[in-house]
Amino acid sequence: MKSNTLNRLKRLALASAVGLAVGVAAGPAAAQQKLKVGLMLPYTGTFAALGNAIENGFRLAVSENGGRLGGREVEYFKVDDESDPAKATDNANKLIKRDQVDVLVGTVHSGVQMGLAKAANDNNVLLIVPNAGAGAVTGPMCSTNIYRSSFSNWQPGYAMGEVVAKRGHKNVVTITWKYAAGDESVGGFKEAFEKGGGKIVKELSLPFPNVEFQALLTEIASLKPDAVYTFFAGGGAVKFVKDYDAAGLRKTIPLYGAGFLTDGTLEAQGASAEGLLTTLHYADGIDNPREKAFRAGYAKAFPSAPAPDVYAVQGYDAGQMLATAMAATKGDAKKFDVIHAELSKATIDSPRGKFTLSKSGNPVQDMYLREVKGKENRVVGIASKALSDPSRGCKL
Numbered sequence: 001m002k003s004n005t006l007n008r009l010k011r012l013a014l015a016s017a018v019g020l021a022v023g024v025a026a027g028p029a030a031a032q033q034k035l036k037v038g039l040m041l042p043y044t045g046t047f048a049a050l051g052n053a054i055e056n057g058f059r060l061a062v063s064e065n066g067g068r069l070g071g072r073e074v075e076y077f078k079v080d081d082e083s084d085p086a087k088a089t090d091n092a093n094k095l096i097k098r099d100q101v102d103v104l105v106g107t108v109h110s111g112v113q114m115g116l117a118k119a120a121n122d123n124n125v126l127l128i129v130p131n132a133g134a135g136a137v138t139g140p141m142c143s144t145n146i147y148r149s150s151f152s153n154w155q156p157g158y159a160m161g162e163v164v165a166k167r168g169h170k171n172v173v174t175i176t177w178k179y180a181a182g183d184e185s186v187g188g189f190k191e192a193f194e195k196g197g198g199k200i201v202k203e204l205s206l207p208f209p210n211v212e213f214q215a216l217l218t219e220i221a222s223l224k225p226d227a228v229y230t231f232f233a234g235g236g237a238v239k240f241v242k243d244y245d246a247a248g249l250r251k252t253i254p255l256y257g258a259g260f261l262t263d264g265t266l267e268a269q270g271a272s273a274e275g276l277l278t279t280l281h282y283a284d285g286i287d288n289p290r291e292k293a294f295r296a297g298y299a300k301a302f303p304s305a306p307a308p309d310v311y312a313v314q315g316y317d318a319g320q321m322l323a324t325a326m327a328a329t330k331g332d333a334k335k336f337d338v339i340h341a342e343l344s345k346a347t348i349d350s351p352r353g354k355f356t357l358s359k360s361g362n363p364v365q366d367m368y369l370r371e372v373k374g375k376e377n378r379v380v381g382i383a384s385k386a387l388s389d390p391s392r393g394c395k396l
Contacts, residue, residue, distance in 0.1 A: 033072065034072060034073045034074065034075040035069055035070065035072035035073065035074050035075065035102050035103065035326065035331060035333065036075050036077060036099065036100065036101040036102045036103070037074055037075070037076055037077070037101060037102070037103045037105060037322075038077045038078075038079065038095030038096070038099060038101035038103065038104050038105065038106075039055055039058070039076060039077070039078045039079070039105050039106065040078075040079050040081050040091060040092060040095060040104060040105070040106030040107050040116060041054055041055060041078075041080070041081060041105075041106050041107055041108065041130075042080065042081055042082065042083045042107065042108050042109065043078070043080040044080055044082065045082065045083050046083065046234060046235070047083050047108045047109065049264075049306075049311075050108050050131065050311045051080075051107075051108060052305070053305075053306075053308070053309060053311040053312040053315065054105075054108070054130045054131060054311050054312065054314060054315035054318070055078075055315060056298070056301070056302050056305060056308075056312055056315065057130075057298070057308065057311070057312035057313060057314065057315025057316035057317075057318075057319065058105060058130070058315040058316065058318050058319040059076075059301075059315075059319070060294075060297055060298055060301050060302075060315075060316055060319070061315075061316045061317070061318075061319025061320050061322075061323065062074050062319050062323070063301065064297070065319075065323050069322060069323050069326040069327075069331065070323075070325075070326030070327055070329060070330050070331030070332070071330060071331045072326070072331040077095055077099040077101055079091045079092075079094050079095055081106060081107050081108075081109070081112050081116075083108065083109045083112060084112065085109070085111035085112050085114070085115060087112075088111075088112045088113075088114070088115025088116055088119070089115050089118070089119055091116075092104070092115065092116050092119035092120070093119065096119060096120075096123050096125055097123075101125070102125075102126065102333040102334075103125070103126045103127075103128070103322060103333050104116065104120055104125055104126065104127040104128070105127075105128050105130060105315075105318055105322075106127075106129070106130070107129070107130075107131065107132055108131045108132055108311075109132060110132045110133060110134035110153070110180050110181050111134075111179075111180070112132070113129060113132035113134050113137055114134060114136065114137070114141075117129075117134075117136075117137045117141050117146060118141070120145060120146060121141065121143055121145070121146070124145060124334070124336075125145065125333075126145050126325075126333045126334075126336070126339065127145060127146045127147070128147050128148070128149055128318045128321060128322060129146070129147070129148040129149065129150060129318075130149050130150055130311075130314045130315050130317075130318040131150045131311060131314055132150070133150065133151050133152050133153035133154075133155075133181060133184070134152075134153065134180055134181070134184075135152050135153060135154055135180075135184050135389070135391075135392075136393070138152060138358075138360040138361050138362040138389065138391050138394065139360070139391050139392055139393040139394050140393035140394065142360040142361060142391060142393075142394035142395070142396050143336075143396070144336040144337060144339065144340040144396070145336045145339075146361055147321060147343060147357065147361035148361055148362050148363060149314050149315075149317040149318040149320075149321055149348075149363065150281075150314040150363070151280075151281050151363065151365075152184070152362055152389040152391075153180070153181050153184035153185045153188065153231075153258075154184050154185070154187065154188035154191075154389050154390070155188065155281070155365075155367060155384075155387055155389055156185065156188070156258040156259055156260075156278075156279045156280050156281070156367060157184070157185040157186060157187065157188030157189040157190075157192075157229075157231065157258055157279075158188035158189065158191060158192045158367075158384065158387065159188075159192070159279040159367035159369075159383040159384040159387060160189055160192075160229060160256055160257070160258065160278070160279040160383065161188065161189040161190065161191060161192025161193035161194075161195075161196065161198075161229075162192045162193075162196060162383060162384055163256070163277070163279065163369055163383050164189075164193055164196075164198065164227055164229065164256055165192065165193050165195075165196025165197060165198050166196065167227075169198060169226040169227040169254075170197070170198055170199060170226055171198070171199050171201045171225045171226045172193060172198060172199070172200055172201060172225050172226060172227050172228065172229055173200070173201050173202050173203075173204060173220050173223055173225040173227075173228050173229075174186045174189065174190070174200060174202075174203045174204065174228070174229045174230065175203075175204040175205065175216060175220070175228060175229075175230050175240075176204075176205055176230060176231040176232065177205065177206060177207070177208035177209065177210070177231075177232065177236065178205040178206065178207055178208065179208040181231065181233075182205065182208070182231045182232075185231035185258050186203060186229070186231060189229050190203075193229075201223055201225050202219075202223060204216050204219065204220070209235075209236060211235070211236050211239045211240070213239065213240055213243045213244075214243070214247075217243060217244065217247045217249060218247075220249060220253065221247065221248075221249060221253075224253075225253060226253075226254075227253060227254045227255070227256060228244075228249075228253055228254070228255050228256070229256050229257065230255065230256070230257045230258075230261060231257065231258045231260070231261070232257070232260070232261055233260035233261070233263075233265075234260075234264070234265070237257075237260065237261045237262070237265045237269075238265050238268040238269055240261075241255075241261065241262075241265070241269045241272050241273050241276070242269060242270075242272045244272070245271075245272035246272075250272070254277075255276060256276075256277055256278070257276065257277075257278045258278060258279060258280065259278045259279055259280025259281075259282075259283075259310070259370065259377065260280070261276070261278050262276055262278050262370075262372050262377055263278075263280065263309065263310055263377065264309065266372060266374075266375045266376070266377070267375060273372045274372055274373075274374075275371060275372060275373075276371070276372045277369060277370070277371055277380070278369075278370050278372075278377065279367050279368065279369055279370070279383045279384075280310065280367065280368060280370060280377070281310070281352050281355075281363070281365050281366065281367055281368065282309075282310040282313050282351070282352045282368070283368040283370040283377050283378065283379045284370075284376040284377050284378050284379070285376070285378045285379040286351065286352065286353065286368075286379060288351070288353060290349050290350060290351050291351040291352075294308065294313070294316060294351040295307070295308060295351070298312060298316075308351075310352075313350065313351050313352055316350075316351065317348055317350045317351075317352075320348055320349070320350070321343060321346075321348060321357075324342060324343065324346050324348070325339040325342055325343055328341075328342035329342075340361075340396075343357050343361070344357060344359060348363075352365065352366075353365070353366050355386075356386075358388050358389065358391060359391075359394070359396050360389070360391035360394040360396060362388070362389045362391060364386050364387070364388040365386065365387065366382050366384070366385055366386060366387070367382070367383045367384040367387050368380075368381070368382060368383060369381050369382065369383040
């Protein structure tokens, strides 16, 4: 009897020892599981080049960390968001529920972003926004699991409002597409311009993506404002700038815009864009070591890709922000309180210049005044230093 009891105790001791050994081994093994990153970006259609540039920048930042973040090897999952807001939830769920990603990175289109942000909040998944400037994402929808590496639509508009007021213009007409990005950009401009003593004579708009500008250009000519502020991007920006010039307005009424008016559009705009002033958080001619190293690293990593632009920078900084967060949590993408505390005090050493993050997760950054010279948006100066979006509606 004693012998059986002794043998049983030995077996239990051995089992406990094995269990402890397995437990010790399982801890580091679990910690070394791959970090699943879901890229929800436009890979087809109008914004495909933007999606590719963002991904390239993000991958470059990860590769500079040895392909590991917080000690975990990074594994990528990709979904084309098709720039379609109606498909945002379904596409987000492919990454969240099917692929079970730890982190979401996306997207470009503000309408798609709203659906993606809601899915991230509903499922408690860390999200980094590498472009879309929708104010609500870091406003009423703000949370400790959502951060932006780009800009809010309000920021470039507000910066240009300050510039136009300081340049002595008193009466301005605004013109944009009637949608969230245009409304928010014009809203930022109006806030700063009126604060500087200016007056908005009229706010003109047309449905997105309509590009029949002639009637509105005729109205601008009849109103005879001191200047015009605009938000257009892509093909719409190309046509507006060329039509504005063709109407003879460029010679008599100065045109100002958010940076997207001349970003990625200069080749097509040609001489019609020469001398235009815009505001954005990135420009040609930024002189800092990080910018030089970034451009060299990007060219080496992606030799067949176009030169890096603002979208590549935003992707790169999304990777830098995630690296900072994962270092603080040792790779745990669910420790939102730790991530928020870390990113709220971090300084991101970006090619655009160093920036911090507000409590709502939006960059506090310099807005550059840029002038079109040939095929570049050259730095003229800083329009607004360390500009922070007001993040109205954020309860953090």
